[in-house]
Amino acid sequence: DAMVIQNPRYQVTQFGKPVTLSCSQTLNHNVMYWYQQKSSQAPKLLFHYYDKDFNNEADTPDNFQSRRPNTSFCFLDIRSPGLGDAAMYLCATSRSGTRDTQYFGPGTRLTVL
Amino acid sequence: GEDVEQSLFLSVREGDSSVINCTYTDSSSTYLYWYKQEPGAGLQLLTYIFSNMDMKQDQRLTVLLNKKDKHLSLRIADTQTGDSAIYFCAEAQNYGQNFVFGPGTRLSVLP
Numbered sequence: 001d002a003m004v005i006q007n008p009r010y011q012v013t014q015f016g017k018p019v020t021l022s023c024s025q026t027l028n029h030n031v032m033y034w035y036q037q038k039s040s041q042a043p044k045l046l047f048h049y050y051d052k053d054f055n056n057e058a059d060t061p062d063n064f065q066s067r068r069p070n071t072s073f074c075f076l077d078i079r080s081p082g083l084g085d086a087a088m089y090l091c092a093t094s095r096s097g098t099r100d101t102q103y104f105g106p107g108t109r110l111t112v113l
Numbered sequence: 114g115e116d117v118e119q120s121l122f123l124s125v126r127e128g129d130s131s132v133i134n135c136t137y138t139d140s141s142s143t144y145l146y147w148y149k150q151e152p153g154a155g156l157q158l159l160t161y162i163f164s165n166m167d168m169k170q171d172q173r174l175t176v177l178l179n180k181k182d183k184h185l186s187l188r189i190a191d192t193q194t195g196d197s198a199i200y201f202c203a204e205a206q207n208y209g210q211n212f213v214f215g216p217g218t219r220l221s222v223l224p
Binding site: 004033042045092107 | 144146161201211214215216217
């Protein structure tokens with residue numbers, strides 16, 4: 001089945017230790033998104049790629065970076081995780097723009113020790 | 114983007130209907146969405162409605178859209194314990210430039 005896959009589902013890292021979360025999709029969608037969701041809050045968009053074009057939200061900290069080496073894969077890099085970065089990280093895709101329906105992966109829950 | 118508003122909590126008895134309400138802000142929003150999130154899981158697209166529609170029905174789900182009041186609702190008929198989750202309303206604001214979620218409504222289904 002076509003889907004959005006996130007690995008790992010649970011990630012534990014240490015304060016200040018770089019971590020990478022991965023997302024892959026078999027939908028062949030042009031757009032891939034990364035959201036941060038803290039407990040009992042709505043998802044917050046960090047950035048998205050439209051094909052190879054990177055679009056950063058204005059309030060996304062510099063600590064968060066992303067890479068999209070090809071259509072199928074997108075990575076979220078947290079360069080120096082702080083305790084406040086512990087959250088669920090959701091990847092989503094859409095066919096051709098934010099107006100289009102977004103399909104979400106199961107999320108990666110990040111714990112920072 | 115402007116805030117999308119939802120009630121934070123709703124409790125219903127099993128077998129009753131649930132109605133989850135949402136107020137959105139951007140009259141240019143073309144599509145409005147309902148997502149379901151179970152504990153520890155990602156967001157599952159439940160249904161969506163195009164802005165030129167007033168109502169959409171899909172099995173136990175009925176979406177009503179009042180464009181004049183910018184009000185969206187999701188009705189779940191014959192609510193089951195498996196429907197317990199957080200339900201997010203979302204709109205694509207600013208002609209699709211911003212995809213904005215509401216805060217989510219936590220639905221609790223009591224036996």
